[in-house]
Amino acid sequence: MLHLDPKDKEKLIDPLFTTGPTFWSVIAILLAVIGWGVYMYVRQLIFGLGETGMQRPAYWGVYMVNFIFFIGISHAGTLISAILRVTGAEWRRPITRVAEAITAFALIVGTLQIIYDLGRPDRFLYLFTFGRMQSPLLWDAMSVTAYFLGSVTYLYMPMIPDMAILRDHCPESAPRWRKKLYTVLALGWRGNKTQWKRLEKAIAVLAVLIIPIAVSVHTIISWILATTVQPGWHSTIFGPYFVVGAIFSGIGALFIAMTIVRKVMGLEEYYRLKSYRNLGLLFIAMTAIWFYFTGAEYLTLAAGQQTAEFPVFASKLWGEFAPGFWLMVVLMAIAFWVQVVPQILPKKAENSFLFKPGLAWSSGVAAVAVFLVMNFSRNQPLAAALSQPNIRLIGWIIAAVLFVVGGLGFSMWLKTRQVTAIVIASVAVVIGMWLERWNIVAPTLTHPRLxxxxxxHPTWTEGALTAASFALFILLFMVFFKLFPAISIWEIAEGRAIEAAEAQVEVALPEPTGVPQAAHEGFRK
Amino acid sequence: MTRWAMVIDLDKCVACQGCSIACRFENNTPPVKPSEALKGRAIRWNDVFPFPTNPLEADAGEYPETKQRYIPRPCMHCENPPCIKVCPVQATFKNEEGIVQQNYARCIGCRFCTVACPYGVRYFNWQEPEWEGTLNEHLNPDRIEGPGDLEGPAVRPKGVVEKCTFCIQRLQKAVARAEAEERDFDPVDYQPACVQTCTGKARYFGDLDDPESTVSLFEKSPRAFRLLEEVGTHPKVIYLREG
Known part of the structure; x- marks a missing residue:
C-alpha cells in the first residue's frame, strides 16, 4: 500500500470515481459535434474534396491551418514540461501532467487533419511503404511519429507511481475494469528504491531527448512551406518563427487547460499563483519574441517589394486578408498588454481619473463605435468622407487612443486578478496563433506567380471538421482526466518533501543584516 | 540521351486555344461544371491565359489603348522540378528522357506538388470525373499501365493529381510502331497533340540533346526565354519572345 496524503486523496483521487450529470451532458454535446463532423467527412469521402472550399490555386486550406495549429499546441506540453524538469523548476510540479496530456491529444487531432486533407486517405500508409526521404512531408511524418511516441511515453512514465497509488486506493465501489486498468498500467510498481532510481533516470533521459524532437517537429512543418519557392513562404526565418509560435500557442493552451482543471476540480491549492506567475513570465517573453519575429519577417518583405512577394504582403496588410491579419496583431497586443501593464501600474494609480471604470467603459465603447462607423457605415456622405486617406488615418488614431484608454482602466481591474489576466491573454494568443497560421498559409496560396x-472561402465541411476536431480534443482531455489524476500526485509529494528538507537546512554562516529583509521579499537563505 | 523539349513561338501563337482542346481530347482531362469552373476547379493541362497573369507594374491600359499578351502553358518539364522534390511517395518523377510523369495509382492526394509548382501546371481531381452524353464513349482508349502504375490518358480517379505528360502515350506508340516496322525510332514520329494541332504552327517539339534538332536551334535564338527563370527550375519548354 503506497502512502497517499488524505488531502490528495480527497482532491485528486475521489473525483475520478464520481461522475455528475454535467460531465455526461458535456460529453453528449461533444459527441454531437463530433457526429456532425463524421457526417460531413463521410460526405467529403463520397463526393471528393470538392465539398471543401479549396480550389486552384488555394490547394490547401483550413485543414492545413488546423494541422499546423494543433501540432503547435502540442508543444505545450512535452517541450515545456521537459525544459522545466531539466532546469529543475519546482513550480512545474502541478502542471506537468496537463501539459503532457495536451501534447498527446493535440498530436492525435493534428495528424487527423492531414488525413482529412488527403484526396486518397485510403493510401495514407503509402507514406510508409513508398516513402521518399527527400520530401519534407515525409520528414514531417517521421518527426511527428517520433514526437507522438516520445510524448506518449513521456506522459505515461511519470504516471506509473500514480497508477500504483490508484491501484492501491481504488474505492471498493469502482468498476472492476478500472481496477484492472490501474493494475496493468502500474506495471507492478512497489515504490522501492531501485524502481524510483530507474524511473527518475528514464524520465531525465527522455526529458532531454524530447526537446530536440519537439523543436524538429515544428521546424519541419515550417519547412513544408519554406522549402517551396512560393512567394512569402520561401523564408529562412520560418523554422525558428514556427517553433516560437508553437511554444507560444502551447503555453496559451496550457494556461487555458490548467485553469479549467483548476476551476472544475477545485484545485486552487495545487495550482498556485506561483506557477501562473513564473510560466507567465515565459509567456510574456514569448509574446515579445513573437512580435520580434513577425516584425522581422514582414519588414524584409515590405522593404524588398519583389514582384511575386509584395502582393502577398499587401493582401495581408491592406488587402483581403487584412481583417484577419490585424485581428491577429490586436489580439497579440492585448495578450501582451493584459500581462504586462497591470503589473507595472503603481497601486496608487487607482486615484487617477484615467483609471476610473466609467472612463474605461465609455472609451472602450467609443473605440468600438468609431471602428464600426469607419468600416461598416452605409451613410453615403459619411462613407465618402471616410474614404479620404487623411480622415481615415485620423479615424484610426482616434479609435486606437480610445482603445488604449479603455485598456488602461481595464488594467487596474486586472491588477488584482492575475489568473483572469493570464486566461484573457491565453485565449487571445490561441486565437491569434490560429490566425497567424491562416495568414501564412492562405495569402501565399492565393497569390501565386502564374x-x-x-x-x-472555407465551406461548412471544413467548419464542421474543425469544430469536430476541437470537440475531439476536449473529449479526449475530459475522458483522460476522468480516468487519471490531473496532477502528478507523487511529484507533488516529492515537492513537499523537498520543501520540508530545504526548510531544515541551516547555513553555517553568520547572517548578514540584510537577510531578514530578503526573507520578507520571498528569498530563502 | 534524349531530352524532350518544346518550343513555343509567341510571335506565331494566335491564342486560339486549339492546343487546349486537342490536349483535352488526347488526355481525357475531365470537364467540370461551369459552377465548379467558377470556383477555380477547371482542369487545363494546356492552358492559354493573359500574361502577365496578375498585372501589377505592367499597366494593361484602357480600351482601346490596351496591350494584351497571351501565353500558352503546358507543363514545363523542368530539369529541376520542384514538384518531384516534395512528393512524399514518388507518385511524380522524372523519367530518363526528362519527362515529368505522374502515377495516379500511387498519388495520395496531399497536393504538396500542386502547391510547390510555381507554374500552376498541376491539377487536382476535386470530384469524380464525368463526361456528358456520348462524350463518355469517345474517350482516348490509350493507357499506360503497369503493376501499381497508372499514367497518361487513363481516366483518373477522384482525389489524385494530374498533369501534362508531353502525351507520353504517343511516344510509346511511336516507339512500338518503329519496332513493328523494324526500323530505328525517329524523333519526328513523336509529337504531343498540342504541337500537332497548333493553328499557327507555333509549337515545335524535339530532342534538346540533339544539336541539329529544331528545338536545339531555337534554344540558341536571342528570342528564347523560359518562364520564371529566377526560380531555378530550368524548364524544358522554351518560349520565343514576340518580335
Whole structure:
C-alpha cells in the first residue's frame, strides 16, 4: 500500500470515481459535434474534396491551418514540461501532467487533419511503404511519429507511481475494469528504491531527448512551406518563427487547460499563483519574441517589394486578408498588454481619473463605435468622407487612443486578478496563433506567380471538421482526466518533501543584516 | 540521351486555344461544371491565359489603348522540378528522357506538388470525373499501365493529381510502331497533340540533346526565354519572345 496524503486523496483521487450529470451532458454535446463532423467527412469521402472550399490555386486550406495549429499546441506540453524538469523548476510540479496530456491529444487531432486533407486517405500508409526521404512531408511524418511516441511515453512514465497509488486506493465501489486498468498500467510498481532510481533516470533521459524532437517537429512543418519557392513562404526565418509560435500557442493552451482543471476540480491549492506567475513570465517573453519575429519577417518583405512577394504582403496588410491579419496583431497586443501593464501600474494609480471604470467603459465603447462607423457605415456622405486617406488615418488614431484608454482602466481591474489576466491573454494568443497560421498559409496560396489571384472561402465541411476536431480534443482531455489524476500526485509529494528538507537546512554562516529583509521579499537563505 | 523539349513561338501563337482542346481530347482531362469552373476547379493541362497573369507594374491600359499578351502553358518539364522534390511517395518523377510523369495509382492526394509548382501546371481531381452524353464513349482508349502504375490518358480517379505528360502515350506508340516496322525510332514520329494541332504552327517539339534538332536551334535564338527563370527550375519548354 503506497502512502497517499488524505488531502490528495480527497482532491485528486475521489473525483475520478464520481461522475455528475454535467460531465455526461458535456460529453453528449461533444459527441454531437463530433457526429456532425463524421457526417460531413463521410460526405467529403463520397463526393471528393470538392465539398471543401479549396480550389486552384488555394490547394490547401483550413485543414492545413488546423494541422499546423494543433501540432503547435502540442508543444505545450512535452517541450515545456521537459525544459522545466531539466532546469529543475519546482513550480512545474502541478502542471506537468496537463501539459503532457495536451501534447498527446493535440498530436492525435493534428495528424487527423492531414488525413482529412488527403484526396486518397485510403493510401495514407503509402507514406510508409513508398516513402521518399527527400520530401519534407515525409520528414514531417517521421518527426511527428517520433514526437507522438516520445510524448506518449513521456506522459505515461511519470504516471506509473500514480497508477500504483490508484491501484492501491481504488474505492471498493469502482468498476472492476478500472481496477484492472490501474493494475496493468502500474506495471507492478512497489515504490522501492531501485524502481524510483530507474524511473527518475528514464524520465531525465527522455526529458532531454524530447526537446530536440519537439523543436524538429515544428521546424519541419515550417519547412513544408519554406522549402517551396512560393512567394512569402520561401523564408529562412520560418523554422525558428514556427517553433516560437508553437511554444507560444502551447503555453496559451496550457494556461487555458490548467485553469479549467483548476476551476472544475477545485484545485486552487495545487495550482498556485506561483506557477501562473513564473510560466507567465515565459509567456510574456514569448509574446515579445513573437512580435520580434513577425516584425522581422514582414519588414524584409515590405522593404524588398519583389514582384511575386509584395502582393502577398499587401493582401495581408491592406488587402483581403487584412481583417484577419490585424485581428491577429490586436489580439497579440492585448495578450501582451493584459500581462504586462497591470503589473507595472503603481497601486496608487487607482486615484487617477484615467483609471476610473466609467472612463474605461465609455472609451472602450467609443473605440468600438468609431471602428464600426469607419468600416461598416452605409451613410453615403459619411462613407465618402471616410474614404479620404487623411480622415481615415485620423479615424484610426482616434479609435486606437480610445482603445488604449479603455485598456488602461481595464488594467487596474486586472491588477488584482492575475489568473483572469493570464486566461484573457491565453485565449487571445490561441486565437491569434490560429490566425497567424491562416495568414501564412492562405495569402501565399492565393497569390501565386502564374495563376490569377483568388480568394479562399472555407465551406461548412471544413467548419464542421474543425469544430469536430476541437470537440475531439476536449473529449479526449475530459475522458483522460476522468480516468487519471490531473496532477502528478507523487511529484507533488516529492515537492513537499523537498520543501520540508530545504526548510531544515541551516547555513553555517553568520547572517548578514540584510537577510531578514530578503526573507520578507520571498528569498530563502 | 534524349531530352524532350518544346518550343513555343509567341510571335506565331494566335491564342486560339486549339492546343487546349486537342490536349483535352488526347488526355481525357475531365470537364467540370461551369459552377465548379467558377470556383477555380477547371482542369487545363494546356492552358492559354493573359500574361502577365496578375498585372501589377505592367499597366494593361484602357480600351482601346490596351496591350494584351497571351501565353500558352503546358507543363514545363523542368530539369529541376520542384514538384518531384516534395512528393512524399514518388507518385511524380522524372523519367530518363526528362519527362515529368505522374502515377495516379500511387498519388495520395496531399497536393504538396500542386502547391510547390510555381507554374500552376498541376491539377487536382476535386470530384469524380464525368463526361456528358456520348462524350463518355469517345474517350482516348490509350493507357499506360503497369503493376501499381497508372499514367497518361487513363481516366483518373477522384482525389489524385494530374498533369501534362508531353502525351507520353504517343511516344510509346511511336516507339512500338518503329519496332513493328523494324526500323530505328525517329524523333519526328513523336509529337504531343498540342504541337500537332497548333493553328499557327507555333509549337515545335524535339530532342534538346540533339544539336541539329529544331528545338536545339531555337534554344540558341536571342528570342528564347523560359518562364520564371529566377526560380531555378530550368524548364524544358522554351518560349520565343514576340518580335
Amino acid at each position: 495563376i490569377g489571384f483568388w480568394f479562399y
